[in-house]
Amino acid sequence: MRLTVLGGGGFRVPLVYQALLEGHGDVGIEEVVLHDVDARRLEAIGSVLRQLAEQAGRAPRVTATTDLEAAVLGASFVFSAIRVGGLQGRVIDERVALDHGVLGQETVGPGGLAYGLRTVPVMTRIAETVARLAPDAWLINFTNPAGMVTEALSRVLGDRVVGICDTPQGLCRRVARALGEDRMWFDYFGLNHLGWLRSARARGRDRLPELLADEARLTSFEEGRLFGVRWIRALGMIPNEYLYYYYNNAEAVRAISEAGTTRGEFLLAQQESFYESVRAHPEHALAEWRRVRHERDRTYLGEGRTAAGLGERDSCDVEGGGYEEIALALMAAIAQDRGDVLILNVRNRSAIPSLDADAVVEVPCYVDANGPVPVAVGEVPQYAAGLMNQLKAVERAVIDAALTGSPDTALDTAFLALGLHPLVPSTVTAGKILDGYVEQHPQLRTRFT
Ligand code: G6P
Numbered sequence: 001m002r003l004t005v006l007g008g009g010g011f012r013v014p015l016v017y018q019a020l021l022e023g024h025g026d027v028g029i030e031e032v033v034l035h036d037v038d039a040r041r042l043e044a045i046g047s048v049l050r051q052l053a054e055q056a057g058r059a060p061r062v063t064a065t066t067d068l069e070a071a072v073l074g075a076s077f078v079f080s081a082i083r084v085g086g087l088q089g090r091v092i093d094e095r096v097a098l099d100h101g102v103l104g105q106e107t108v109g110p111g112g113l114a115y116g117l118r119t120v121p122v123m124t125r126i127a128e129t130v131a132r133l134a135p136d137a138w139l140i141n142f143t144n145p146a147g148m149v150t151e152a153l154s155r156v157l158g159d160r161v162v163g164i165c166d167t168p169q170g171l172c173r174r175v176a177r178a179l180g181e182d183r184m185w186f187d188y189f190g191l192n193h194l195g196w197l198r199s200a201r202a203r204g205r206d207r208l209p210e211l212l213a214d215e216a217r218l219t220s221f222e223e224g225r226l227f228g229v230r231w232i233r234a235l236g237m238i239p240n241e242y243l244y245y246y247y248n249n250a251e252a253v254r255a256i257s258e259a260g261t262t263r264g265e266f267l268l269a270q271q272e273s274f275y276e277s278v279r280a281h282p283e284h285a286l287a288e289w290r291r292v293r294h295e296r297d298r299t300y301l302g303e304g305r306t307a308a309g310l311g312e313r314d315s316c317d318v319e320g321g322g323y324e325e326i327a328l329a330l331m332a333a334i335a336q337d338r339g340d341v342l343i344l345n346v347r348n349r350s351a352i353p354s355l356d357a358d359a360v361v362e363v364p365c366y367v368d369a370n371g372p373v374p375v376a377v378g379e380v381p382q383y384a385a386g387l388m389n390q391l392k393a394v395e396r397a398v399i400d401a402a403l404t405g406s407p408d409t410a411l412d413t414a415f416l417a418l419g420l421h422p423l424v425p426s427t428v429t430a431g432k433i434l435d436g437y438v439e440q441h442p443q444l445r446t447r448f449t
């Protein structure tokens, strides 16, 4: 079987390959095809993978190409990890909003909308290529904003596209650990980066109330510390870590502003030096990758954490269980017809009654050779339904602005999206932020002028 990785020159690609070498999702992948628009990044990541393979016994063959059609043809699975506009684009997404006193973050707030506006057209063309050349392949999408992008792609690929994120599973893993359980049913629901854990059952009993009542255990892990016992008890649910940007928006914006650098700026500097040093010393590619990866993981999702006064991330959160594990678990569930339950981004059907059938949601899914089927979530608290509905309207305005209409009407739709976003304080600010994006992002200038 062939696995194609789009964005194959990206820094996180070795995580996927490493997980394959360790036998995760052992489904008989014989060939990994890396595709990227940047041949030099492919070269650098290729060196890292070669050195990983040398240390392993049997390793899937790796090839690399900048030709999308050649990469996709014959693939059983296509992973998408592209970043349209690169980290330079992320810096603009974050900085423009922050300069107007609004959250500057990769996926939440205006930054995520700008990222979506750039990404949806490119990913849609890729999905059309996959539909044409590998109609039986599964497209596993990590490209952010993952929920919005997956919804746009589902219009081309139907249920053959599945979006993934590591944060729901991360939360569930931490809750299970705090409760000393190894097998639980997690009643988690939401949109990507906008979800809640409503119950965690073991042996037929919901153990979440017990966890919420126990301050020491609740604050023994990330989300408990981020949101605090009082707020979690008020909600009666544990929010996904990304909800920090909503529930503690003022603190997050202040902390990011005071830090002086955004996450994108930090990563841009780090990655430029990584690719540069691998070019100069390819023989040390793997060692350098490991060093940089460690530095990056320790500070991962750093903005919210700094604001909450938290230090470095727990080492047990950092090691393993990231998005590559979820991607491989999904691949294994499909290829081996396993019937596993995984939290994934798929079309709603009727899982969450307050959203329509085509809305992509993030919920537990039963997964076998036929792909994922969402489980029925049922009614959710009104405040959660309200926020999800609002954000879904915003996401859809972005998709419309990215794909349809003349430059003028599309710009109106993009303005609507920004003006309706709950984290943008006024339409005046929304207009200024949008103008900033159009001015600074070449892709948006072309689309809107
Ligand atoms: C998590 C999220 C991803 C996000 C990443 C940001 O893994 O699930 O959606 O892209 O964090 O990490 P970074 O190191 O790029 O800030």
Ligand code: MN
Residues within 6 Å of the ligand: 146, 164, 165, 166, 167, 193
């Ligand atoms: Mn994510």
